[in-house]
Amino acid sequence: MSEALTLEAARARDAHDPLREFRARFALPVDAHGEPLTYLCGHSLGLMPLRARELVCEELEDWARLGVEGHEHARRPWIPYHENLTAGLAALTGARAGEVIAMNSLTVNLHLMLASFYRPQGERTRILMEAGAFPSDRHAVTSQIAWWGLDPEAELIELAPRAGEDLIDTEALEEYLEEHGERVALVLWPPVQYRTGQAFDAARLVQAAHRHGCVAGLDLAHAIGNLPLALHDADADFAVWCSYKYLNAGPGAIGGCFVHERHTRSLPPTRHRGSLPGARLAGWWGHEEPTRFRMEPQFRAAEGVAAWQLSNPPILAAAPLLASLEVFTAAGIGALRQKSRALTGFLEACLAPLAPRVRVITPAEPAERGCQLSLRIGADTARARALFETLNARGAICDWRSPDIIRVAPVPLYNRFEDAWRFTQLLAELLQA
Ligand SMILES: Cc1ncc(COP(=O)(O)O)c(C=O)c1O
Numbered sequence: 001m002s003e004a005l006t007l008e009a010a011r012a013r014d015a016h017d018p019l020r021e022f023r024a025r026f027a028l029p030v031d032a033h034g035e036p037l038t039y040l041c042g043h044s045l046g047l048m049p050l051r052a053r054e055l056v057c058e059e060l061e062d063w064a065r066l067g068v069e070g071h072e073h074a075r076r077p078w079i080p081y082h083e084n085l086t087a088g089l090a091a092l093t094g095a096r097a098g099e100v101i102a103m104n105s106l107t108v109n110l111h112l113m114l115a116s117f118y119r120p121q122g123e124r125t126r127i128l129m130e131a132g133a134f135p136s137d138r139h140a141v142t143s144q145i146a147w148w149g150l151d152p153e154a155e156l157i158e159l160a161p162r163a164g165e166d167l168i169d170t171e172a173l174e175e176y177l178e179e180h181g182e183r184v185a186l187v188l189w190p191p192v193q194y195r196t197g198q199a200f201d202a203a204r205l206v207q208a209a210h211r212h213g214c215v216a217g218l219d220l221a222h223a224i225g226n227l228p229l230a231l232h233d234a235d236a237d238f239a240v241w242c243s244y245k246y247l248n249a250g251p252g253a254i255g256g257c258f259v260h261e262r263h264t265r266s267l268p269p270t271r272h273r274g275s276l277p278g279a280r281l282a283g284w285w286g287h288e289e290p291t292r293f294r295m296e297p298q299f300r301a302a303e304g305v306a307a308w309q310l311s312n313p314p315i316l317a318a319a320p321l322l323a324s325l326e327v328f329t330a331a332g333i334g335a336l337r338q339k340s341r342a343l344t345g346f347l348e349a350c351l352a353p354l355a356p357r358v359r360v361i362t363p364a365e366p367a368e369r370g371c372q373l374s375l376r377i378g379a380d381t382a383r384a385r386a387l388f389e390t391l392n393a394r395g396a397i398c399d400w401r402s403p404d405i406i407r408v409a410p411v412p413l414y415n416r417f418e419d420a421w422r423f424t425q426l427l428a429e430l431l432q433a
Helices: 005-014 020-025 050-073 083-093 106-117 135-147 170-182 202-211 304-308 317-332 334-352 382-393 418-433
Strands: 098-101 125-132 155-157 184-189 217-220 239-242 254-258 359-360 373-377 399-401 405-408
Touching: 005 184, 005 334, 005 418, 050 106, 050 317, 083 098, 083 254, 083 317, 098 304, 098 317, 106 135, 106 254, 106 304, 106 317, 125 135, 125 170, 135 155, 155 170, 170 184, 170 202, 184 202, 184 334, 202 217, 254 304, 304 317, 334 359, 373 382, 382 405, 382 418
Parallel strands: 125 155, 125 184, 184 217, 217 239
Antiparallel strands: 098 254, 239 254, 359 373, 373 405, 399 405
16 A cells, blocks of 8 residues: 555544544444454444434433423424424535424335325326435336336336446436426435445436426435435435435434425425325325414415425434434534545545555546445455454444445545554455455
8 A cells, every 4th residue: 555545644534634523422233342443334334423322312311201291391302303404404404494304214204295296197107216225226217117107117217237237427417307208297216225225416407307208206315424415505406315324313313305396396285286286195294383282184385395294203213313413513514525535535545555456446536426426346246245244243333235346435424544454454465355
């Protein structure tokens, strides 16, 4: 390795990192000797903010102390609890306050959004998404198509990379829409693709969809908390996400939804209809708050995206998100992104000497990726998998996507340059063994 990629160089970078103090705000999993693991798996499950324990314990205490009274008299009353999360989520998604809501989990939110925004009509019946999408997204889409009595085989269009390639050009999506846009009802796209880590320009995706009269929906699972987002200005119709990856809100944490105010502002509050020619599935938590507890049979929609809520929120699954959003607010997504570019670039540079045995399939251009690098291991699947298992057993925590991809993500809130260096050292050692 060159001079600039030594342990000393990594430590020097850490010493000058303006965000270095944030690592101490997280619980770091340790090995059998009590040493922190080289945890590079924040793209799958983010680490626990220490404050999450405090905030969850406060809710448990308030429940113990107050019982049902906690709905109104807990330190953070439970009825409007989700409102505590709005500012932090709006900052991370680039949304206005009435456009974001914490609720449910990702796949449920995707179904709710599709129920409102996928309205096949006449010739416009298709959904366009990326080939190799996360299976749950595909299941949601195919089942929604079938729900309309249509054939998913015909109506789901999966745009694949060119033969022999891993990445999808945005031009290919634009070209597809140029040719077949009038048949497409909805484009569902990830600003960061889960397997390759490829990032897309959300505004450009939305523009391409809108140019041809299609609804533009985004799955932010791998983008929120990873890249700065500007959903309102990008004019996205809707977006959905989970909070257990870069948002560090814990396993199964409460997810979230964005609906552009264009679709909510004009809604007559008493009518159970969207501004799109469709319906919105309703539950009592989407009812306007001042009259919700009158328990009247008529539905009066809350303002904004809040009207899409169904159930009262899971407070114990929301408290860790509040803890995490406090950390994001303190660090700032702009500063995090700046560090992330440097950190992922450093990891990439450390990995370069391992080519061609290890090939990074994530784009090399920093604007086309977030934290994550996806590494293709040049070996048969069994050997590549064994390598991955040894990495984990030796304390470098990453994950595996069949048949030959190891995903690693140095996360700027808690990872160090030293982690990137240590991971690469271990990988190099195992490749030589
Ligand atoms: C892109 C994507 N979609 C959907 C899911 C499923 O999320 P959930 O189990 O929260 O519905 C995940 C989970 O990792 C994901 O990464």
